[in-house]
Every structure is written in C-alpha cells, then in structure tokens.
Amino acid sequence: MFRALIYLLPFALTIYAFIDCLNTPEDEAKHLPKIAWVFIILLFWVVGPIVWLAVGKLRQAPAGGRTPSEWHRSHRYEWVAPDDNPDFLKTLKEENKKDESLLKDWEADLRRREEELKRRESGAGPEGSAPPAS
Secondary structure: OOHHHHHHHHHHHHHHHHHHHHHHHHHHHHOOOOOHHHHHHHHHHOOHHHHHHHHHHHHOOHHHOOOOOOOHHHHHOOOOOOOHHHHHHHHHHHHHHHHHHHHHHHHHHHHHHHHHHHHHHOOOOOOOOOOOOO
16 A cells, blocks of 8 residues: 555646646746646656746735636636627628618619519610610
8 A cells, every 4th residue: 555655646746736737827837938847747757746836836826816717717708699799789780781771772773673674564665765666
C-alpha cells in the first residue's frame, strides 16, 4: 500500500498542477509563459508541479472577483436570443424596408404589365402605335 502511495501522490500532484495551470489566465502566470509551465509540469514529474505551485502563479485574490472559469464567461455572447439583440433587430428593420420597396416595385411593374395587356386585348395597342393588322 505504501509503495502505491509513492507513485499515486506525485501523479495526483502532477494532475492537480496541470489542471491548475490550464485554468489559470495567461496574465496570472509568473516568470514564464503558460505553455512553458505546462511543459515543465509534464516533463519534470515531481519537481515541475511543486515549482508551479510555489512560484508559477499569482496566489493573491485577483481584482474583480476573477475565477478560473472567467475565460468561458468572457467568451459568452452578450445576447442570448436574437430578439434581445438591438443590432439584430435593427438589421431586420432595414431588411424589411428593402423588402417593402422591392415589393412596391414589383406591384408597380405588375400593374403596368396588366394595363399593357388590357390595352392589347382591347385593340388599342401600346401607347403611340397603331393597332395590329388582322
């Protein structure tokens, strides 16, 4: 049992230090970049995690109540649903205006074509031209 602890405790310490290093924001890693600390923790099995826990991280409470999961919170979208986003609603209004103007143009074109068709059927022909010869 004691022999198992000799291997399990350093392994657990390495896992804890590795996860702690990954969850630490980049600006709280001291002396080296975070990726260098990850390699040190993984390559130097017992010494790496101890060095990380001793000097690798700021151990004071950060301002603003930051937590390790801050990265996930800061990358979350500000608006949950599209109907809560004023920018999205603004684009919908602009698209609706464009669609309405396009629809009005189509309706005007349809009316013009219908009037032209009625004139042809009545024998008047297009404006300024003689009726078709039969």
